[in-house]
Each structure stands twice: as structure tokens, then as C-alpha cells.
Amino acid sequence: MFFLIDQNFSLSYKEILQKINSSDSYTDCYIYPDLKAFFLNWILALVNDKNIALMDSDISEKEITSNNLQINQLISIDTPKQFNSVRELIDSIRNSQSEITLFTSGTTGFTRKFTHPLKNLVRKINVSETRKDDVWAFAFNPTHVAGVQVFFQAILNQNLLVNVFLAPKDFIIDSIKKYKITNLSSTPTFYRLLLPLKESFDSVTKITVGGEKSDSHLISEIGKAFPNARINNVYGSTETGPLFSSQNDEFFVQEKHIGLIKVVDDELYIHKDLFGQNSQLNLIDGFYATGDLIEWIDDEQRRFRFTSRKNELINVGGYKVNPYEVEDELTQHESIRNVRVYAKSNAVLGNIICCEIELHPDTELKEEDVRFFLNGKIQNFKIPRKISFVDKIELTRTGKKKIV
Numbered sequence: 001m002f003f004l005i006d007q008n009f010s011l012s013y014k015e016i017l018q019k020i021n022s023s024d025s026y027t028d029c030y031i032y033p034d035l036k037a038f039f040l041n042w043i044l045a046l047v048n049d050k051n052i053a054l055m056d057s058d059i060s061e062k063e064i065t066s067n068n069l070q071i072n073q074l075i076s077i078d079t080p081k082q083f084n085s086v087r088e089l090i091d092s093i094r095n096s097q098s099e100i101t102l103f104t105s106g107t108t109g110f111t112r113k114f115t116h117p118l119k120n121l122v123r124k125i126n127v128s129e130t131r132k133d134d135v136w137a138f139a140f141n142p143t144h145v146a147g148v149q150v151f152f153q154a155i156l157n158q159n160l161l162v163n164v165f166l167a168p169k170d171f172i173i174d175s176i177k178k179y180k181i182t183n184l185s186s187t188p189t190f191y192r193l194l195l196p197l198k199e200s201f202d203s204v205t206k207i208t209v210g211g212e213k214s215d216s217h218l219i220s221e222i223g224k225a226f227p228n229a230r231i232n233n234v235y236g237s238t239e240t241g242p243l244f245s246s247q248n249d250e251f252f253v254q255e256k257h258i259g260l261i262k263v264v265d266d267e268l269y270i271h272k273d274l275f276g277q278n279s280q281l282n283l284i285d286g287f288y289a290t291g292d293l294i295e296w297i298d299d300e301q302r303r304f305r306f307t308s309r310k311n312e313l314i315n316v317g318g319y320k321v322n323p324y325e326v327e328d329e330l331t332q333h334e335s336i337r338n339v340r341v342y343a344k345s346n347a348v349l350g351n352i353i354c355c356e357i358e359l360h361p362d363t364e365l366k367e368e369d370v371r372f373f374l375n376g377k378i379q380n381f382k383i384p385r386k387i388s389f390v391d392k393i394e395l396t397r398t399g400k401k402k403i404v
Contacts, residue, residue, distance in 0.1 A: 006163040013086045024080050028073045029053040032143045047092040048077050053101035054143040056397045104238045122152050131157040138163045139186035141398045145238045187211040197225045210234035213306050215328045216249050240274045253302035268292045314343040315350050321382050329377050335363040338393045340401050354386040358393045
């Protein structure tokens, strides 16, 4: 039975058992992208109750020193645990006393580390007989919280992971067909780059969308491509893990979060009790300002929608422009595969709206076509003044659109 299938290698549960039983050291801070060694090293730490930090290879020297990290420091295990079966090894992972240190993506500021006891990361994992045949497309960066959640969901149920993170579209489609993938979890950017599809896929029964703001149009298009899938739109962070879940772009504050969630000037604040262990947080009366802006749909029923990141709003001549509003409209054009809206300084207006557009193959658009498409859909000052057509929009280490 396989645990992981990649474009370049495969890793079985039997091989994991053999490697773990023959090893007596692990790396305290482990760096992706050596994915096979990454998982083996991580599992070795977990089953021996050792702590480990998961990092990306492009983390900077400044980020490393500011977080007091030592890279690739080999730690010896005096009496490493031995396992007679894969089931015994999996049970050891579930009951591990390890702590996992993760890092924010750094897309809107300096990277910070957050440490989570393993029990906090796995407490919401659904382990049951009904999940034994699940096959996961591993479409998140494995060093970030969403990827960690998928890893635990798969390994604790002894499922197969098929690594499609940043993989070509054809490989993703072929993998869904070949391995009959049932679970697909990734960012809105991932789905926008995957769609449209020439056929639908019945094997996929669960879709999770998270890590960025989504919209009802995208969720509708995902539903057409995967007609048998239940679609969950999830909000969470490195600091908290998953917090909210919805079948569309509307979220609901549960009873258990009352008193731990508040909104000030449309910004979401989260209480420290929902966070991992971290001393770098700037707290106000025990609450952390997330920088995520929301709008209430029904405050009595505690229903809301995410609108933007606070620091991403663009001031154009005194008007505030939400770049996601412009992107949501543009991505509904049948020729546009992906788009990034950003600000450029302007002596008169303060900023002007600019955008980069990635087209679907074998399609053409001109600047005037884009402006004509937006005319009447959004206010005139929100329509981009500068439009660039690019071969590919650059993504972050977590597979999101990079902020300009």
C-alpha cells in the first residue's frame, strides 16, 4: 500500500516502517523540497516524541536568525522506538507528544513562527473506517498548516497521497483519473489555474477551498467540474488552524467561538486562546488583529463574508478599492485564466489600479476588451488604468498569488 506518489518517486507504508526502524537520528529543522526525506524525517520525529520545525528552502537567512533557528542540526535518538506493524506506527503518530513549528507564508509581512502541540493539530482529524479508501491530491505546500492538516488526515487513515503541488495541469488531471482521487484540497488560485476542464470527474467526493479569499462564481465552477463533490470553503491560518467552514462564500460564527472572535472596524480579531504557542504576537486585550476584513450579511445570525486584507486596500484619489472585487469580476471572463490586481504610485491620485492577466491557451484579449468587459460591472475608478498580459502570474511558496 502506497503512502505517497510523486512525479519522481513513490513511498509505501512498508518502506516508511523499514526506514523508521533503521534510523536513530532526525533533523531538528527540516527543509522542503526533498519531499521523500522530508516526510520520513518528520515521521521519525513524531513517533519518538521529538519536536521539529518545517521550513521552505527559500526562507531567508534573516528569517532564520530572527527566529533563532539552527538549520539541519542532526539530533540523535538514544533509544528509538521500534514497530512491528504499520498500524502500530500510525497509532504512535496519533499519540505523539511532539510539537510542530510552522511559519507564516510571509506574503504580507515578515515570516513568523508558530508552535503547535501535535494534539492540537490532529484533534479535528476524522479517523474512521469510512475514510480508509480515501485518496488525496496533495495540493498544498507540506510545510504550511493546510498541508500539515492533509498529511495527518491521510496518514492516520492510511490513505494514499498524490503530490500535485505546483504540478502541471495535465499531470493533475491524469492523477485524478489514474488514482481515482476522492479528496482535493487547495487554494482558490489552484482551482482557477486548473479550470476549466473538458470533462467532469465523478471520483472526487470532497473539495476544500482555503488559504485565500474565494467567491461564489469560483465555487459554482468547481461544482460543475466535480459534480459528486461536497465543497467546503475554509478559513484558517498558520496561527489557528481551520476556524470557519462553509459551502459557499458565507461563513458563520459558531457558539463555541463567541467571546473568542470579535470585529472592530470591519477587521476580524481572534483571541489568543485559539492560537499556538507564540511570543511574537501583538495582542490588544488578549486579541490578535488578523488584518482580514469582513462584511456582516446577518449579524444576528452571525453570518459574514470575507472581503479583503486590510493592508491590500488601494487608495485611489480618496476612494478605497478592494483589489479582490476587481479580480472577482475579471476571472468571470471566459478567456482569463488568472489575474492579479495591484497598486502603482501616482503623483495625482496617490495610486492607480493596475492588473496582470494570464489568459487561457489559444485565446486573445486586448486592453480595450478588458475595460469594455468591466464597464458597468464596477465603478469607473476601480477599472485598471494599466493592464499587462503575462505568460504566468507568479505564485508564493504556498501556491497563492504573490502580492506586488
